[in-house]
Amino acid sequence: MSDALLSVEGVSVRYGDFSAAESVSFSIERGHIVSLIGLNGAGKTTIVNTVMGLHKPESGRIVFKGEDITSLSTEKIVSRGLSLVPQGGRCFNRMSVQDNLLMGSYPRTARKKAKQTLEHVYELFPVLEEMKKRPAGTLSGGQRQMVAIGRALMACPDCLIFDEISLGLSPAVIKDIYNRIIKINREEKTSILLIEQDTKRALGASDSFCVMLKGRVVLSGSSSEIDPETLKKAYFGI
C-alpha cells in the first residue's frame, strides 16, 4: 500500500437512492497495470468517473501521489497527472485530429512540453499524423480510440485510465491497441488502470486485478495467479 501511486479507499457513490458503488478499495503501484473487471452495471465507470472528479463520492477518499484528491475538480486532478481515455473514445468530432491531441495538453503542467509530446504521440500512432487535419468525426472506431489515447498521453500523465477500450472494436484493432498500451507502460513507466469486460485480455495485460459486481469489489489479486473457476464465480456472482 505504501508504494501506491493511486489509492481508492472505501469509496461509495450514490445516484439518488441507487447505490452505484459501495466501499470500493484498490490501489495501483508505480509502473503497474491494474485491471478493474466486471459485468455491465458493476460500477466500474462510476468509480473511474469518481476518481477523475466527474462524480463526488458519498464516502471514502482517493489518494494520488500521496495527496487526497477526493474533493479536487477534474481539471486539477488532470494537472496532478491522472488522465482518462473515456469509454467510446469521445473525440471532439468537429475538431481536427491535431486539435483533439492538443486538447490533451490543456493542463498548464503539460503545455510546455506539448510540441515534444505531440511528436512522441505521432511516433506511437503514425496514422494520426497522416490524418492530423481531418475532423475526428470522420475517423473509424479504432482511429478514434487512437486519438483518445494520444490525447490522454498529451497530458504527460503518471497514471492512465482506460475505460472499456475494446468496446465496439474488431479483435485485430483491440490487439493492436493493447500492444500499444503495454508499450506505453513499459517504455514510459506510466501506471495504467484498465477498465474491462474482456477478462482474458485484461488479465493478460495487467499485473493485478479487481473484480466488481453490483458496486462492490468481490475479488482481487495477482493476474498471474488467478484461478479461472474462482474468477468466473466472482465475475458472474454465482
Next chain:
Amino acid sequence: MAKKRLVKRNVRVLDSLPMLIVCIAVVAALYVACLTGLASNNAMRYMIQIFLYMTMGEMWNLLSGFTGMTSLGQQLYVGLAGYSVAVATTKLQLSLGIGLALGVAVSVVIALLLSLVLFRMQGMYFSIATWVVAEAFEKLFLSWKYVEQGSGMTIRVVPYPKISEICAASLTLCVVAVAVVYLLLRTRVGLGLTAMRDDITAASAVGVNIFAGKLLVYVIAAAFIAVAAGIFFVNKGIVYPESGFGIGWTVSMIFIVTIGGSGTVSGPIVGAAIYVFLQEFLAHYPGWSNIILGAITILVIFFLPKGIMGTLQEKLGFEIFSAKRFSFARHR
C-alpha cells in the same frame, strides 16, 4: 499532393496579411461612408441595423455555435441595456456614454448572478431556463412603476447623436465583436470552448474548467449584446417591455447564425446582412413575414445545414477568420 497544397494555400491567404488588408480597407471605406456623408441617411439606417445584428449574431454564435450553450434568453440583456440607457439618460440626466456603460454593468452583474443557477443545467433545460428568466424580467418590467410599467420609457439624449455617429459607433462595436470572437477562439481557452461544444464530459476529462469557460462566454455575450441593444434603443428613442425582452431578438440571432453558418466567424456577418434585407423586403407582407422567415430557416437547415458560409467554405476548401489551428481540408 497538389490538392493538399491548394487547400492549405487558400486557408492561409484568407487568414493572413492580404485578408487583414482587405478587412481594414472595407472597414475604412465604411467609416468614410458614414462620417463624410457619402452614405445617405437611409443607407446608414440599414448599416446600423446590419452592424448591430452582426454583433448580436456573433455573440449568439459564440454561445451556441462555438461553445454549445444554446441560449433562448439573450433578449434579457437587450431589455436590460435598453432600460439602463433610458433610466440613465432620461431619469438621471446622465450622458449616453454612462448610460451604455450602465447597461453593460447591469447585464454583466445579472449574467454573473444567473450563471450560478443556469450553468447547473445543460442542453434544452439550459435553453428553456434562459427563456423563462427573460420572460420573468419582462413581467417584472411590465409592473415596475419606476420604469413606467408597460407604457415604456422614452430615451432623451442631449445632445442627440447624429445618425453618422451612431453608424460609426455601431461599426466600431461590430468590428470589436468580430475581433474578440476570432481572437478568443484562436487561444487555448477558445480551443477548450469548442471542445466543450463537441463533448462537455470529455472536455472536462482533459482538464477544461467548464464553469469558467461558460462564464467567460456568457458574460462576453451579455456585455456585447448590451452595447448593441443600447445603441439600437438610442436610435429608436423608446423602450418598452415587449420591445426589450421579446423572444424575437433571440429568434433573429438564431436566424442570422443558421442562415450564415453556425460555428463560423464569417457566418453571422453574411447572415445579418441577409436578415436585414429580408426583413425590409418582408415588411411589405405583414402577417407573412415570420412565416416566410421560418420557412427560409427550415429550407436552409434541410439543404444547407452548415449555413451559407459553412457550406461555401467546405465546398470550396477555404476558411475566412478560421478559428481552427488546423483548418479542414477536403478528404476523399
